[in-house]
Amino acid sequence: MSEAGVHALSVSGVHKRFGSVEALRGVDLTVEQGEIFGFLGPNGAGKTTTIRVLTGFIRADQGIAHVLGMETWGETVAIKARLGFLPDVVAFASGFTGQDFLNYVASLRGIRGRLPRRIELLERLELPSAALRRKVKGYSSGMAKKLALVQAMQHDPDVLIMDEPTEALDPLMRQELFAIIREAQGRGATVFMSSHVLSDVEEVCERVALIRAGRIVGTGSVEALREGKARTMEVEFRTPPTGALSIPGVEVLSREGTTWKLAVSGNINEVLRELGKHDIADMTYERLSLENLFMGFYSEGGGKELADA
């Protein structure tokens, strides 16, 4: 259910310190209702801490966070009634079968009996009844992740917050999960997912935020984030240029015989035109990896808001 004029999620100037470690240093973030939003960052950047502030597990030292207009610490119970949550670490208390666990989690929400959405999710994520009758202790990491995904979505939440949802899933299951996420969005749900896999986020998210060392360093569409960032091009010449290669927005990183490695940040058409003047045997142009994207933001320093592409 959407509410007019209310952000699905908003984080404003949030700081959090654990002892001597400053985990969050003024995080600002807004996610609109019905949006699928990706939250990217390397390990230890502050993704999980931000998520735990949003889910009311952690209280911010400074700043404030809201979910559907409700303050995450003071109104956490009301928020959780409308929230589905997948934690970064999926762990189950011993003794549960998969079915027991799902029933238990549902009962904590006051839900008893058959849940049509659960049945659908179990089928689509390929968790058969035989698996649900087994103790979760014996589950593989992939099965455990699927069970955790089902518990997060079985009650059709308005807001779904997922920390590394694709981890431990095989490629087919990732695609199925993305389809489920898109369908949830179609029903009006907001999805906020963290990941360190750019391709996953790129495939399903409309907007992303990059966090580094407790600060948001970029927000926008993935393409907007890529804009202006150098990408690596490897060119094998039949006849290498004799002098320096002078193309605007191109920097020569290395030369090994006839193979040159270039950093390309300019207009690709112009670069290709200039390179076309030479006799080329082969060429590879890599998509910008998350690592390289981060390196770009690292080198820039402070935060940056990008326009949506």
Add this chain to the structure above:
Amino acid sequence: MLSVFTYTLRSHRIGLLSVSVGLFLMSLIIVYTFDAFGGLDALAELFESLPTPMTAMFRAQGGFGTSITSYIALDYRHPVYIIAGLAFVLSVSSGAAAREIERGTALMLLASPMARWRYLAAKIGVVIVGAVVIVTMSWLGSMTGTALTGVASDVEGGTLMLAQLNELGVLLAAGGIAMLLSAANSDGGRTVSVAAGILTVMYFLDFVGAIWGPAEPLAPLSIFYYFDPLAVATNGTTLLRDVVVLFGVAIAGFAAALVLFQRRDITR
């Protein structure tokens, strides 16, 4: 909240059953040992011959009393009773918050629309119910033993129940301390060891206070100082002071745990 209580009780059922049945049998056997020692006179002689540190463990420095009721009651201070009961209480308490946070099992459960204090209150409920079951089974063991040995008419069952009420106070006070530690920590193993350490020091303070004059003023700092089933049997009633202190510690510990767990960050 009822779901959390039911699940937690179910997950500790084997431990609770083991401790309860074990203490039932222990209580039953103790009644049989009364005749094995040779009855009241022989026991009186035996206790007089025992060194003070031995009798101090049972709070029986002045003798074991003058009835089979007092003999049974003083055995409720046997270390096996204390250790078995505390093992259950510490296991539930450390698992209530600290161990679940440490293992990461708490996150999906605490993401439900339920105040955290209610979640912990359900766990406290299991500690209370478990402690009541343990002392009830201990009492039933004593009563079964007296019935089987034909001395039921010589034993004051109500008095023994009051002695077990005194033991219930000790278990709940220990539970309150352990639950507070659990609510404040994110490491189940450390919670158990710190709680066990505190209770061991308390036991030591009570024991040393009983056998060494200069340490006597420290003894009231121990919850075991307020656990005197022999006095209950001798006086026919539980000391109000003991009840107030033990249940007061329990209530304070549980209440502080609820407040702390509601306010703390859930992070490993």
